[in-house]
Amino acid sequence: MLYIKCPYCGLRAQKEFSYGGDATVKRPNINEEVSSEDWDNFVYMRKSPRGKHIELWQHIAGCRQWIKVQRDTATHEIFQTAKVTEEIR
Amino acid sequence: MSQPFRLNKEGLINRKKKISFTFNGKKLFGYEGDTIASALIANGIHLVGRSFKYHRPRGFFGAGVEEPNAKLQVEFNGHSEPNVNATEMELVEGLSATSQNCWPSVNFDIGAINNFLKMFFPAGFYYKTFMWPKSFWYKIYEPFIRKAAGLGVASIEKDKERYEHKFEYCDLLVTGSGPSGLASAYAAAKNGAKVILAEDKPRFGGTLLTDDVSIDNLSGKDWAEKIITELKSMPNVTVKNRSQVFGYYDHNMLVMFERVSDHLEKKSKFTPRQRLWYIRAKETILSTGSIERPIVFGNNDTPGIFLSAAAKEYMKVYGVLVGKKPLIFTNNDSAYETALEFKKNNVEPIILDTREEHSSELIDEAKSKGIDIRFSHGVIVANGYKKVKSAKIGKLNKDKNSFEKIETVDCDCICVSGFWTPSVHLASQSGNKLKYEEKIDAFIPDKKKQHETSVGAANGSFTLEESLKHGFENGSNLSAKITETKTEISIPNVNEKKYGAHDKFWCMPLPKNENPKRFVDFQNDVSVSDIEIALREGYRSIEHVKRYTTLGMATDQGRTSNLNGLQLVSNIENKIVPEVGHTTFRPPFTPITIGTIVGREVGMEYMPTRKTPMHEWHEKNNAVFVDAGAWKRPRYYKQGSETLFEASKREAKNVRENVGICDVTTLGKIDIKGPDAAEFLNRVYTNAWMKLPVGKARYGLMLREDGIVMDDGTTTRISENHYHMTTTTAQAANVLSHLEYYLQIVWPELNVNVVSTTEQWAGAAIAGPKSRDMLSKLYPELDVSNDALPFMGYKEAEFFGVPSRIFRISFSGELAYEINVKSDHGMFMWEKMMEVGKEFGNQPYGTEALSTLRIEMGHVAGPELDGRTIPSDVSLNGLVSKKKDFIGKNSLGREAFNVESRQKIVGLIPIDRKSSIPEGSHIVQDQNAKLPNPKLGHVSSSCWSVENNNPFSLAIMKDGKNMIGKKFFAVSPLKNKSIEVEVISSHYVDPEGKRVRS
Missing domain, CATH: 1.10.10.1100 (BFD-like [2Fe-2S]-binding domain)
Known part of the structure; x- marks a missing residue:
């Protein structure tokens, strides 16, 4: 079971969180034209990297905040967590 | 009642307390502190089971977790458990053990014929033999293999025992209480660290209990006792015996299995049988020790052949002799300790040492005690079928591939030692890549992967001095980093025997x-x-x-x-071992019970039960409940001997004719507040929200970004910047997360807050042509006319003195209202409604009638919004705005969503107007077509239309709207039904929607 550091609540067990996918995907702006290729990329296309991956988790059984987690998909090592408004480098 | 192999004095058992038990029906006794194995050996019983494939007679081989043979079916404390390790299970009064994998008995086992056919059962036998003919598999091969294979029998009784889970955090978890574990725990405890020390066995001390050593002038056993006593007295230390750490998971999460009361004769009702500990440790010390390896020789599985350390443990811990004419077969010095222990108990052993004649402290001691030592010797083959009777031994030549001399010696047991294998399972599970250590011919942990530190024998250090030193140092250093306190501890003086080098010899030639x-x-x-x-x-x-x-x-x-x-x-x-590599170590280290994994999450505790504030009323009025997620909802209210079908028909009919009330508390409710709330709703829903006036509700449709319908519901504008959203019961949690996602991540610039208020409000729907009359009685002061409170209108008013919200919304298609009061007032509201509604013929209705009402109206719900439908599939494209952008809009233009023949919602009625169409039925053109019969659609919801008095179903069907008027078959192979149906409109009742506006 992963041990995830919520930037608001501190270290918490994985069972308090819910996974939310790739955090680097950016939704096309609302009310702006978007090519169907860009839209398809946003809706469907995801990389499945082996190694470092920045992903979204929601602390559903805690503060309910969505957070960013940089995790190694192969070893589950977590390098960094951040608020969604913060950057992970 | 004498025990022929019990020593008079030795051992740590309690000779004052006799425990009686049975083995294969025979009444025997042992002492408190015995395992099943030690008690049986004391009684001279060695044949305990039959082997898996050849059904060969098998006896005990080890004295703990390493035991490969002695797995028994054990009945105790009222339950029956298969595959119990006889070397680990403690004796309890009344226990009854039986042998497994033998028929009719362990002494005479028919399956043993496999042993004489063994030339026909080589590796891969099953793969090769049972390949063909294919038709033989189900009827002949599989039943045969199932009968022949397998161990014990799982109980089919309900497990009445209590199991618990526990979450724990600590600075240092120490796994194993041998010398290095004790030292680590002690040093860390002295530094003020929060320590958990786990020991798998009932007794603490590990090898200190059996090795002839002294520490600070105390015997190993006494020193261990002293340390444990001190650790137990410290508030920062938890000491657990009968507790095995069996898994090392991510982020330093270790899982421990505690046998709380299996060894107790009596226990209180709430004492769990076993407990699972989830331990998050900052650092872990793996002091799991090592396991003796055998040397391979002929018939080395005969009962009476033991690991040499196990034989010593039986003498020293249990006061039991594994035999009175022992052969000790070894490639190293440790087995000499076993020989000396036999000698001490007046049993004369013969030592066969594969090494050439040489000397060491232990060899010299054995020689001086007059023990018969034969160097360059080994056991070729053990003789005896159900028990060792003699052994053919041989003097090895210099290359150790042939024999200079062969002879037969009598013996009743063979104690074998092929050196030691560190228990690296936990280290490997943590992700540690192991390395091969040539010096000990075994794998040991390499560079740390998580926070695991292996010490002592688990790390390949086989001397006490080194183990203690490593233990103290690592325990102290690791804990000091956490507590920032360092207490100096002097490492005690150790007296132990020095071992010579072992022989790299593992398998006797023939x-x-x-x-x-x-x-x-x-x-x-x-x-x-x-x-x-x-x-x-x-x-x-x-x-x-x-x-x-x-x-x-x-x-x-x-x-x-x-x-x-x-x-x-x-x-x-011709490779070296590290090139061959090792196989993967996986948890659990030893089998654990399913009950422990499940813990308290059984029956009622499987998940939380959500009840509405009116639940008790429903119960009192014969409601039959149905699970809706964690909620309990009344499915129907049973009157007399009514069936579900009859009751739901009565309830639905009453709504169509008079008025009914339904508990709708379970609908998801989300409060939305903020100056940008309207803009937010406008983006979340497919329809327009900017112009909804205060005091009005609107039906809304929500999509996922891929254009699939996510949920539907009404949202009401309570005041300028305050909205009340409702969701379906099932999607409430998902919708909230969805809204939070967009507010927190995608559009943080929107000034909006959302919060779930599902449990804050109790809700009741009042539906039926007489609902307005009833409402006017509930709110005598309020103008509830169609003009004052029109369809989709909203009012706040006092309900007999309590604040309430009135929504004029309808799920049933009838004139209807929904009243919300604070949860605490829910029961009051409901009872008042029942009282006031009497004169209008009001009856409560459950989810079954609710479904009937919405299905015949063609109102879609979960079965239609199944994660595969877009708005036009379910005829809701009228709600999709062409003017504004919203979540999922761009996906609706996809080609596949716009082909002419795309699926559409339709209604179905059976041609005979009688046969109910099973939900999930496939719609096909020809019911007799060859499989796979092309599927044109599926039946999503079915009901008995109370309005038209015949069955009616909703279906999602290819090119549905153009199929209206045509006939098909709805086939359900599951129910073995095929019903001829006609396609009609999905709006079976009141297609113009006049009633809701009346």
Whole structure:
């Protein structure tokens, strides 16, 4: 079971969180034209990297905040967590 | 009642308390502190089971977790458990143990014929033999294999025991209370660290209980007792025996299995049987020790053959002799301690040492005590079928591949030692890549992967001095980093015997023309020749050899066989062991009960039960409940001997004719506040929200970004910047997360807050042509006319003195209202409604009638919004705005969503107007067509239309709207039904929607 550091609540067990996918995907702006290729990329296309991956988790059984987690998909090592408004480098 | 193999004095058992038990029906006794194994051996019983494949007689081999043979079916404390390790299970009064995998009895087992057919059962036998003919598989091969294989029998009774889970955090978890574990725990405890010390066995001390050593002038056992006593008195230390750490998971999460009360005769009602601990440790000390390895020789599985350390443990811990004429067969010095222990108890052993004559402290001591030592000797084959009677021994030549002399000696047990294998399972599970240590011919942990530190024998240090030193140092250093306190501890003086070097010799050769089985893996009956066959047939990877031969795949995880298997492969392949590599170590280290994994999450506690504030009323009025997620909802209110069908028909009919009330508390409710709330809703829903006036509700449709319908519901504008959203019961949690996602991540610039208020409001729907009359009685002061409170209108008013919200919304298609009061007032509201509604013929209705009402109206719900439908599929494209952008809009333009023949919602009625159409039925053109019969659609919801008095269903069907008027078949192979149906409009009742506006 992963041990995830919520930037608001501190270290918490994985069972308090819910996974939310790739955090680097950016939704096309609302009310702006978007090519169907860009839209398809946003809706469907995801990389499945082996190694470092920045992903979204929601602390559903805690503060309910969505957070960013940089995790190694192969070893589950977590390098960094951040608020969604913060950057992970 | 005498126990022929019990010593008079030795041992740590309680001789004052006799415990009676039975084995295969025979009444026996042992003492408190015995295991089943030690008590049976004391009684001279060695034959306890039959082997997995050949049904060969098997006895005890070890004295703890390493045991591959002695797995028994054990009944105790009212339950029956298979595959219990007799060497671990403590004796309790009244316990009854029986042998497994034998018929009719362990003494005479028909299956043993396999042993005489063994030349026909080599590795891969099953793969090769049962390939053809294919038709034989189900009727002949599979039943045969199932009957022949397997161990004990799982109970089919309900498990009445209590199991618990516990979450724990600590600075340092120490796994194993041998010398290095005790030292680590002690040093860390002295530094003020929060320590958990776990010991698998009932007694603390590990090898200190059996080794002839002294620490600070105390015997090993006394020193261990002193340390444990002190640790137990410290508030920052938790000491647990009968507790095995069996898994090392991510982020330093370790899981421990505690046998709380299996050894107790009586316990209180709430004492759990076993407990699972989830331990998050900052640092872990793996002091799991090592397990003795056997040397492979002919018929080495005969009962009476033991690991030499196990024989010593039986003497020193249990006061039991494994035999009175022992042969000690060894390639190293440690077995000499066993020999000396026999000698001390007046039993004369013979030592067969594969090494050439040399001297060491232990050899010299054995010589001086007059023990018969034969160097360059080994056991070739054990004689005796159900018990060792003698052994053919041989003097090895210099190359150790043939014999200079062969003779037979009498013996009643053989104690074998092939040196020691560190228990690296937990380290490996943590992700540690192991490395091969040539000096000890075994794998030890390499660079740390998580926070695991292996010490003592688990790290390949086989001397007490080194183990203690490593323990104290690591315990102190690791904890000091956490507590920032360092207490100096002087490392105690140690007195132990020095061991000489071991011999790199693992498998006895066979003389010409002799071919007894030489087992590597006892539990799975894998012999040297099986491994040879696998290699001959081209298997090279150790993982493949393992799977082909099943080496190391039994419940003992190859604890005594893996390394010997590796040595064999490397010898045959002419490779060195590290090149061959090792197989994967997986948790659990030993089998644990399913009950422990499940814990308290059984029956009612499987998940939380959500009840509405009116639940008790429903119960009192014969509601039959249905699960809606965690909620309990009344499905129907049973009157007399009514069936579900009759009751739901009555309830639905009453709504169509008079008025009914329904508990709708379970609908998801989300409060939305903020100056940008309207803009937010406008983006979330497919329809327009900017112009909804205060005091009005609107039906809204929500999509996922891929254009699929996510949820529907009404949202009401309570005041300028305050909205009340409702969701379906099932999607409430998902919708909230969805809204939070967009507010927190995608559009943080929107000034909006959302919060779930599902449990804050109790809700009741009032539906039916007489609902307005009833409402006017509930709110005598309020103008509830169609003009004052029109369809989709909203008002706040006092409900007999309590604040309430009135929504004029309808799910049933009738004139209807929904009243919300604070949860605390829910029961008051409901009872008032029942009282006031009497004169209008009001009756409560459940979810079944609710479904009937919405289905015949053609109102979609969960079965239609099933994650595969877009708005136009369910005829809701009228709600999709063309003017504004919203979540998922761009996906609606996809080609596949716009083809002419795309699926559409339709209604179905059976041609005979009688047969109900099972939900999930497939719609096909020809009911007799050859399979696979092309599917044109499926039936999503079915009901008995109370309005038209015949069955009616909703279906999602290819090119649905153009199929109206045509006839098809709805086939359900599950229900074995095929019904001819006609396609009609999905709006079966009041297609213009006049009633809701009346």
